[in-house]
Amino acid sequence: MTLTTNDFDFELPEELIAQTPLKNRSSSKMMVLNKETESIEDRQFESIIDELNPGDALVMNNTRVLPARLYGEKEDTKAHMEVLLLKNLEGDKWETLMKPAKKAKPGTVITFGDGRLKATVIESLEHGGRIVEFSYDGIFLETLESLGEMPLPPYIKERLDDSERYQTVYAKENGSAAAPTAGLHFTEDILEKIQEKGVKLVFLTLHVGLGTFRPVSVDNIEEHKMHEEFYQLSEESAATLNKTRDEGGRIIAIGTTSIRTLETIGQEFDGRFQAASGWTDIFIAPGYQFKAVDGFLTNFHLPKSTLIMLVSAFLGRDFVLEAYNHAVQERYRFFSFGDAMFVKKR
Template sequence: MKKKDFYYDLPEELIAQHPSEKRSESRLMVLDKETGEIEHKVFKDIIDYFHEGDCLVLNNTRVIPARLFGEKAKTGGKIEFLLLKRIDKCKWETLVKPGKKAKIGQKVIFGDGKLKGEIVDNTESGGRIIKFDYEGIFEEILDELGEMPLPPYITEKLEDKERYQTVYSKKEGSAAAPTAGLHFTHELLERIKSKGVKVEYITLHVGLGTFRPVKEENIEDHPMHSEYFEVTEETANTINEVKEKGGKVFAVGTTTTRTLESIGTDEGKVVPQSGWTDIFIYPGYKFKIIDKQITNFHLPESTLIMLVSALADRENVLKAYDIAVQERYRFFSLGDAMLIK
C-alpha cells in the first residue's frame, strides 16, 4: 500500500492545543467497523458500549520529564536532549538539537552542574548516546531539571503537567503519553467495573518513534521503532478467560493494541512476557486478541492511522475522519476520542 492512501486534509486550527476542561467530557465518535456507521457522543457515554464479561485493557506507563536543556562545557552553547531509551544506570539513547555539532566526546552541563553528561556514541537513527554523571537519585534530578516532552504540534504551554498523564499512570519510562487513556477518570473506571467489566493493565513505554513520519512511499518498507513492554500473568489470564467466555477485549490506544497483538498466539491466547516489540500493523493484518479499540484522531500518513485502518477498514476510517473535520472534532494527542466497535 502507498503512504498517500492514508492522507486526509486537516485544518491546523483543529489540532488541539490544550485538553478538554474535564477528561471525560471530550467528544467521542463511535465507528462501527463492519458497517461504517457513525455516532456522535461524549466520552463518558462509552460505558454504554460495554457489557458484563468484557475486558478493558489500559497502558499504565507514565511520561518522564524527558526534555533536558544544557550547555556545552567549553563554549556555553545551548544544547537540548530528548531522552528516548535507558540503556543502563547512566546511559541513555537520546535525540539532540542541534545535532550537527553534537560530537562524540562533547561534555554538557545541566542545571548549574547538578547533572553532567558526555556524548559517547551515535545511533543508527541519527541520535546520540549520552552518559550522565550525578550524585543522588537520577529520577529526582530529572524531575527537577527536565520538562514534559509535548509533541511538536502542541505549541501552547500545558498549565497542568498531570493533564499529559493518565489518571492510572504508574510505571515511569515513556517519552510520550498513551493519549487515548487521557479521557478516563477514576470515577468512570469504577462505573465500568461496576458493570461487570474486567479492567486490566499492561505497560508499554512509548518512544518518540511513534510520531516519526513514514518516509517510504510503500508503507511495507517503513522501519518500525521498538518499544519495551510488560504483560503480567494475571493480566494475560484475565484476558484469556474473557475471550474463552465470549467477552470482548477493548484496547485503549495503539500502544495497548500493539502490545497485545505482539504477544498473541494464532489461537487467540495472550502469553505473559516482557520484552521489545516493533510490530507494524497496517491493512491486511489479522487481529488475534483485540475486538474493539478506543483511540484518538491521528496524523495523516502516520503508522497510527494505518493501524486503525487495519482494524476498521481504510475507507471507513478516512470517511470518519472527513466527518470529524466537518463536525470540528479536536485532533491528535490532546484532542477528542474515537471508539472503533
C-alpha cells in the same frame, strides 16, 4: 495492491489541533465506528460506559511519562542544547534525540542545572539519535523531575500549566517519552462505573519511544521500520485476558500502544496470552490479521502516520478516511488533547 504513505493523507485544518486539554478530562466528544455496518455516530466520551458489556476486559497502558525534555549547554562552548530522552538502555545510558544534533559528536559533554546533571555523548545512531551516559549525585529520577520538562509533541505550541494533564489517572510505571493519549479521557469516576458494570480493568506497560515522533519516510509502507519499544504483561493480566476470551467477553484496548502490546503477544501465542516482556517493533497496517483485540479507543491521528495505518488495518482505509473527513466537518479536536474514537467489530 501496495499501499503508499500518500494513501493515508487527508486535509486537516490547523485550528483543529487541540493545543490544551479540556477542563474536564471526560468532557470530550467520541465518535463511534461500527466495522460491520460502517456506521458513524457522534457521541460524548462518557457514553463509553454504554459501549462496554459485562464480561469485557478494558486493557490500559499504565506507563508514566518522564519529564524527558532537558535544556542544557555544551560544557566547552556553552552552546544551548535540547535533549529528549527516548529509552533507558542500561544503567545511566539512554537513547536520546538532540537539537542541534550536528553539535553533539561523540565525546561531547552537556551540562544541565549548573552541572547537577551531565550527559556525555558516546555514540551517534543512524536515525540521528545519540546514546549518552549521564552522571549525577543522588537519584536520577529525582534529578530529572527537578530539571526536566514534559515532552509535549511538536504540534502543541501552548505551554501546559498542569503536567499531570499529560498523564493518565492510572499512570504508574516510569519510562515513556510521550503519553498513551487515548487514556487521558478517563477519570477515576468513569473507571469505577465501568467496573460496576462488570467490566474487568487490565493493565499492561508499553513505554512510548521514538516511534511516536518518527514520520513514515518511505513511499511503500511495507518498507517502514518501527522503532523498538519496551512492553510488559503480567501473569495476572494474561490470566484475566484468557478468562475473558474463554467466557466470550471482548478485549477492548485503550490506545494504539495497548493494541501493539496485545498483538505482539497474541501473534506469538496464537491469540492466547502469557506473561511476557521484551521489545516490540510490530507495525500494523492494512493486510494485518488481528488476533488479540476486538475493539479499541483511540484519538485522531496525524495524516500519513503509522497510527492511522493501524486503525485502517482494523476498519479498512476507505472507512477510516470517511470517518476522518466527518471528524473535520464536525470540528472534532485532533491529536493528544483531542477527542476520541471508539472502534468496534459490530
